Amino acid sequence: MNAFRIVPIPQSTTNRIREGRSDGHGNLEIQPMRATEPRAMPCRVCLEDVAVGEEVFLFSYSPFERPVPYRNVGPIFVHAGGCKPYDRPAIVPDLMRRRLLALRGYDAEHRMIECDIVEGAVLESLIERFFSNPAVAYIHAHNARAGCFLCRIEREAENSPALGPLV
Structure with missing residues (x-):
């Protein structure tokens, strides 16, 4: 089998959200929200489902940092308080x-x-x-x-x- 690794979103992205509350895609003043359902909000940093009651940020993200034909922007969740990146x-x-x-x-x-x-x-x-x-x-x-x-x-x-x- 080909060796592979799973790579979460960059910490720099989540730091920018936590510090500036803007995602660069027009969403300003992003506020934390609480998870209300189990397994409904996967964190893109630790790659774990957010537990009910935990705070998350919901914001827009593109896995491409510059324009390319396949660039897409969509909603993602991350733990509001931070977490250890998946490794x-x-x-x-x-x-x-x-x-x-x-x-x-x-x-x-x-x-x-x-x-x-x-x-x-x-x-x-x-x-x-x-x-x-x-x-x-x-x-x-x-x-x-x-x-x-x-x-x-x-x-x-x-x-x-x-x-x-x-x-």
Whole structure:
């Protein structure tokens, strides 16, 4: 199997939200809200479902930092008080196992060249299929039902093709 790692959104993004309360997509004065349902608000930093009663920020996010044809902006949640970024190479977070996922594979020029839907319980098989294509540089995982971005999936460094600047 191709080695991979799950990459949460950058800490710099959540720091900007916590400090400035603006997401750069027109949402100003973002306020914390409390989770009222279990497993309804996946945090994009620790990649865990937010527990009922915990505070979160809901804001707009794009996994691409500059304009590219596949740039999309959508809603995401993060713990309002901060949390430890997910860092477990080649291990799929439980919150992804419980969801229907849409994966999109991009090449080094940030063009989508693979896409499919998979039950999270068998996610590794689709990651393996995408990364068997040497042109796939990285993958974006989205919640297939809600459509929102969950995380980036990368090849381990020794298996990774050269990427252009991260966008």
